[in-house]
Amino acid sequence: MSDLDCREFVELVTSYLEGSMDAQAEQDFVDHLALCDGCERYLDQMRRTSESLAELPGDSIATDARSALLDAFRSRRG
Amino acid sequence: MAGLPADDVLAERLRSGDDDTFALLLDGWSGGMLRVARSFVSTEESAAEVVQETWLAVIEGIERFEGRSSLKTWVYRILTNTAKRRGTREHKVVPMSSVDDSGPTVDPSRFRPAGDPFPGHWWDFPPAWPSPEQGLLSGEVRDRLAKALAELPERQRLVVVLRDVEGRPYDEVCELLGITAANQRVLLHRARAFLRGKLEEYYRERS
Numbered sequence: 219m220s221d222l223d224c225r226e227f228v229e230l231v232t233s234y235l236e237g238s239m240d241a242q243a244e245q246d247f248v249d250h251l252a253l254c255d256g257c258e259r260y261l262d263q264m265r266r267t268s269e270s271l272a273e274l275p276g277d278s279i280a281t282d283a284r285s286a287l288l289d290a291f292r293s294r295r296g
Numbered sequence: 297m298a299g300l301p302a303d304d305v306l307a308e309r310l311r312s313g314d315d316d317t318f319a320l321l322l323d324g325w326s327g328g329m330l331r332v333a334r335s336f337v338s339t340e341e342s343a344a345e346v347v348q349e350t351w352l353a354v355i356e357g358i359e360r361f362e363g364r365s366s367l368k369t370w371v372y373r374i375l376t377n378t379a380k381r382r383g384t385r386e387h388k389v390v391p392m393s394s395v396d397d398s399g400p401t402v403d404p405s406r407f408r409p410a411g412d413p414f415p416g417h418w419w420d421f422p423p424a425w426p427s428p429e430q431g432l433l434s435g436e437v438r439d440r441l442a443k444a445l446a447e448l449p450e451r452q453r454l455v456v457v458l459r460d461v462e463g464r465p466y467d468e469v470c471e472l473l474g475i476t477a478a479n480q481r482v483l484l485h486r487a488r489a490f491l492r493g494k495l496e497e498y499y500r501e502r503s
Contacts, residue, residue, distance in 0.1 A: 223416030257418075274461055
């Protein structure tokens with residue numbers, strides 16, 4: 219078991235998810251994860267947060283701007 | 297957006313004046329572009345103008361797209377350059393290089409102190425979250441997230457919007473914002489940790 223504690227673990231989650239850790243740091247991270255339910259949950263919630271953001275609906279472009287752009291496209295390209 | 301033809305096909309259709317293809321991209325991408333532009337400029341109107349200006353530049357400049365990046369990357373490059381110029385004109389400069397983002401992202405009081413038999417370990421585990429119904433977020437959760445996004449410092453918001461909301465790859469985000477991979481990681485981490493905390497608050501209130 220490495221010396222990594224939970225307070226350090228939570229700061230490394232994004233490096234882990236980004237795959238940017240060196241081999242030793244990743245091993246320490248995974249070792250801690252295997253033994254700590256709280257950190258496993260924290261990691262899972264960070265992942266869920268990131269995935270939830272992908273579900274946010276975008277605004278849509280105003281109707282008049284949309285038709286102005288379509289007109290511009292047709293007159294330039296049509 | 298799923299189901300779009302390959303980039304070279306899209307570009308060729310735009311060059312040859314296929315307005316269905318143009319409308320498809322306009323409807324598929326403008327929402328995300330507005331959100332990104334909004335982080336650079338002062339007002340919604342200004343963001344809308346940036347998006348409009350970007351599409352006009354795409355219409356004029358599609359010949360210059362050489363396929364060395366994806367079409368969307370190319371459009372986003374025009375978008376961020378246009379937005380940065382506009383932001384500068386409005387004297388709203390997002391300082392991408394300053395590093396004022398330090399300190400823990402989780403309240404230190406949630407961990408056991410030095411001198412405890414288990415220093416640095418959780419006092420209490422983070423509370424479990426309910427499983428999303430049918431894998432979808434409720435409208436309330438979406439509203440909370442959107443509100444929390446607006447509270448983030450600009451640089452954190454830009455990074456998390458591009459990466460997690462818009463799904464742009466990390467190397468593109470480095471290029472668009474002119475930041476290093478390490479800097480991006482710090483900003484992304486702080487943003488996600490803040491947003492996770494807001495979701496935790498929300499689920500705690502509801503339980």
